[in-house]
Amino acid sequence: MICIIALIVFGILGIFxxxxxIIAKEAFNCVFKKITLRKCDTxxxxxxxxxxxxxFLKFSPRLGxxxxxxxxxxxxxxxxxxxxxxxxxxxxxxxYAVYGNCNGPQGGFCIYDPLGTTKPVNTTTEGSIxxxxxxxxxxxxxxxxxxxxxxxxxxGNPQAGVVIIEYGCYSCHYTKLAEPTVKRLIKKYGxxxxxxxxxxxxxxxxxxxxxxxEAAHCALDQGRYWEYREYLFANQQRQFDEDLKGYAKDLxxxxxxxxxxxxxxxxKSLVEQTYSEGIAxxxxxxxxxxxxxxxxxxxxxxxxxxKIINKELxxxxxxxxx
Amino acid sequence: xNVLKVREDFPxxxxxxxxxxxxxxxxxxxxxxxxxxxEKMNEYYYNYPACAGRSHHKLSKMATEEFSKSRSxxxxxxxxxxxxxxxxxKNTTEGINLVAKSFKFHKGDVIISTDKExxxxxxxxxxxxxxxxxxxxxxxxxxxxxxxxxxxxxxHAKSNSNRSFVSMVQTSNMDGTxxxxxxxxxxxxxxxxxxxxxxxxxxxxxxxxxxxLDVDFLAFSGHKMLGPSGTGVLYGRxxxxxxxxxxxxxxxxxxxxxxxxxxxxxxxxxxxxxxxDYAGFIGLGAAVEYLKKYIDDIHVHELKLNKIITxxxxxxxxxxxxxxxxxxxxxxxxxAKNKMDHHEVALLLDSYANIMIRSGRHCVHSWFNDNxxxxxxxASFYLYNTEEEAKIFVEKTKxxxxxx
Numbered sequence: 001m002i003c004i005i006a007l008i009v010f011g012i013l014g015i016f017x018x019x020x021x022i023i024a025k026e027a028f029n030c031v032f033k034k035i036t037l038r039k040c041d042t043x044x045x046x047x048x049x050x051x052x053x054x055x056f057l058k059f060s061p062r063l064g065x066x067x068x069x070x071x072x073x074x075x076x077x078x079x080x081x082x083x084x085x086x087x088x089x090x091x092x093x094x095x096y097a098v099y100g101n102c103n104g105p106q107g108g109f110c111i112y113d114p115l116g117t118t119k120p121v122n123t124t125t126e127g128s129i130x131x132x133x134x135x136x137x138x139x140x141x142x143x144x145x146x147x148x149x150x151x152x153x154x155x156g157n158p159q160a161g162v163v164i165i166e167y168g169c170y171s172c173h174y175t176k177l178a179e180p181t182v183k184r185l186i187k188k189y190g191x192x193x194x195x196x197x198x199x200x201x202x203x204x205x206x207x208x209x210x211x212x213x214e215a216a217h218c219a220l221d222q223g224r225y226w227e228y229r230e231y232l233f234a235n236q237q238r239q240f241d242e243d244l245k246g247y248a249k250d251l252x253x254x255x256x257x258x259x260x261x262x263x264x265x266x267x268k269s270l271v272e273q274t275y276s277e278g279i280a281x282x283x284x285x286x287x288x289x290x291x292x293x294x295x296x297x298x299x300x301x302x303x304x305x306x307k308i309i310n311k312e313l314x315x316x317x318x319x320x321x322x
Numbered sequence: 323x324n325v326l327k328v329r330e331d332f333p334x335x336x337x338x339x340x341x342x343x344x345x346x347x348x349x350x351x352x353x354x355x356x357x358x359x360x361e362k363m364n365e366y367y368y369n370y371p372a373c374a375g376r377s378h379h380k381l382s383k384m385a386t387e388e389f390s391k392s393r394s395x396x397x398x399x400x401x402x403x404x405x406x407x408x409x410x411x412k413n414t415t416e417g418i419n420l421v422a423k424s425f426k427f428h429k430g431d432v433i434i435s436t437d438k439e440x441x442x443x444x445x446x447x448x449x450x451x452x453x454x455x456x457x458x459x460x461x462x463x464x465x466x467x468x469x470x471x472x473x474x475x476x477x478h479a480k481s482n483s484n485r486s487f488v489s490m491v492q493t494s495n496m497d498g499t500x501x502x503x504x505x506x507x508x509x510x511x512x513x514x515x516x517x518x519x520x521x522x523x524x525x526x527x528x529x530x531x532x533x534x535l536d537v538d539f540l541a542f543s544g545h546k547m548l549g550p551s552g553t554g555v556l557y558g559r560x561x562x563x564x565x566x567x568x569x570x571x572x573x574x575x576x577x578x579x580x581x582x583x584x585x586x587x588x589x590x591x592x593x594x595x596x597x598x599d600y601a602g603f604i605g606l607g608a609a610v611e612y613l614k615k616y617i618d619d620i621h622v623h624e625l626k627l628n629k630i631i632t633x634x635x636x637x638x639x640x641x642x643x644x645x646x647x648x649x650x651x652x653x654x655x656x657x658a659k660n661k662m663d664h665h666e667v668a669l670l671l672d673s674y675a676n677i678m679i680r681s682g683r684h685c686v687h688s689w690f691n692d693n694x695x696x697x698x699x700x701a702s703f704y705l706y707n708t709e710e711e712a713k714i715f716v717e718k719t720k721x722x723x724x725x726x
Contacts, residue, residue: 046665047669050669050670053670054669055674057674064674065725
């Protein structure tokens with residue numbers, strides 16, 4: 001049994017060092033002979049057994065004796081542990097390739113990505129949403145048809161083959177959490193996509209959701225939507241009228257014009273209309289994304305977006321890694 | 323012999339391995355080297371790293387002098403008649419091969435060996451016998467050397483007008499037993515046989531006088547007698563050496579050549595083809611100089627160590643060869659009575675206690691096969707081993723054997 005473990009361990013170490021490659025070769029020879037029902041005559045098994053139990057003997061004669069006598073039992077245990085470890089290692093790699101995180105969709109610390117660079121959003125669908133009171137995920141969503149760009153809350157190429165529509169709420173924590181993913185997608189795919197933000201203020205959940213949404217439109221009036229949007233997400237705890245006006249001032253917007261816009265309820269009906277459209281599509285939570293006809297609900301991993309977009313764009317699997 | 327003082331000369335014994343002391347009991351395979359030998363070899367590389375006996379410049383002259391001096395030291399050590407009788411080889415194996423391939427045999431000649439020959443003194447004769455139609459005879463040593471059978475073989479060969487060539491191991495590297503050399507040579511002389519000795523385990527441990535032994539050829543290795551590895555010596559009677567066919571030929575072996583022929587040079591260079599390991603042979607001279615100070619005490623010292631170990635372990639192990647340590651010189655070859663594998667014993671001693679011994683068939687596969695024994699563990703001693711080390715070996719071996 002020890003030869004199988006040696007083959008696995010030294011086979012891996014042998015990738016990096018010649019001296020281990022020699023042992024791996026011996027181990028392979030030994031395993032091959034045993035498989036073909038012949039005696040392992042390389043002496044590797046005896047060498048490893050003696051060296052390991054000899055080392056234990058240095059600490060205590062009893063320990064050495066146990067290691068020597070039950071060496072085969074320990075070898076089996078270690079073989080099983082090695083195989084289990086290899087299985088989980090493989091699973092981790094698979095998850096990393098598919099979900100961008102070695103733990104799969106559930107996220108968490110990943111040894112392959114200790115800095116979390118490919119995992120800006122560490123959440124799952126469940127618990128990664130803000131919902132209209134009394135609702136959760138489960139509604140059947142219909143992808144929006146005949147998309148027309150009615151305001152400036154979009155970025156990308158209007159002729160792009162992939163259209164990403166986000167129904168979000170500026171006061172929703174999970175819409176905020178999805179923001180780095182959105183930014184990363186915009187940066188990576190550039191003119192290959194069109195990103196559109198649609199208002200879905202969760203008024204029953206967040207009391208400042210509606211004014212914040214209207215304020216974003218007022219910033220758009222002055223051509224400063226994206227900066228203001230960033231401000232809103234950065235200050236989700238303080239989105240009352242005075243705060244919203246203060247942010248506009250901070251950004252150097254015309255504060256009189258901004259205040260008038262906000263006080264007059266200029267965009268109330270537009271926001272309401274977009275919200276109703278969302279309801280009609282079956283949306284009850286934020287963030288809800290549509291990538292062409294496919295929906296993604298919640299602050300999901302970047303890799304999940306990438307997988308769908310690559311498929312829509314017809315990007316081959318080897319480019320998937322880029 | 324002050325063993326503790328001797329040990330001071332061996333860097334590895336002084337420094338240990340990774341700072342930990344070692345017990346080196348693998349001397350039948352290779353001995354350690356004293357500082358004096360290492361320094362002498364360095365002296366060649368530092369001060370006169372040139373060809374000996376070829377060029378005429380100063381460095382070459384210095385190398386030639388040291389190289390020749392070394393040959394003389396070795397000649398004196400075994401009391402050979404002339405430096406011409408000392409041929410430098412790579413090792414004992416090459417010395418035996420030189421004689422086996424170059425001796426002028428006739429079809430039907432008989433090669434006589436023991437049943438405990440090292441592969442080096444077995445395979446060359448198997449090949450030569452096959453190629454030249456020689457007969458091979460094996461003398462049993464199971465119940466001691468069978469002198470009666472030996473004489474019978476010689477007598478039979480002579481009565482058939484065939485010549486006999488005796489090539490035997492002086493002291494077995496497997497179990498330490500020695501052949502009754504005096505009687506063997508006396509009988510061999512009676513029947514005009516040629517006698518060659520594999521003295522790889524003889525010369526390093528006891529004073530050897532080739533004139534007194536009256537042997538025709540004698541081969542030994544430098545690395546088993548404190549000398550550099552890759553050095554060995556073949557002693558041969560001058561008149562016999564002169565009658566050998568050339569072995570390996572090329573540079574240094576000739577006085578002159580034409581496109582169609584060559585005039586071979588004198589002894590010993592005739593059998594030393596190509597550029598020699600000058601540093602090695604100069605180092606071997608230094609090793610012999612060192613060894614000759616202690617050579618008369620080494621055998622007794624080794625017997626003392628063998629006695630301690632035999633008495634300490636004889637109830638735990640089966641000893642290969644006679645039980646009496648006096649008959650096994652500096653070799654203790656054994657198998658555990660509890661059937662613990664000999665490789666395991668050796669490896670455990672190494673990993674647990676830094677005790678280095680050998681395990682396996684010790685290049686005497688034929689004997690192990692014939693006796694249906696897998697192999698053995700072997701401890702072999704030398705002048706720098708102490709009684710304390712022998713006691714530790716006993717104690718640690720017992721501990722290891724308890725593991726099974």
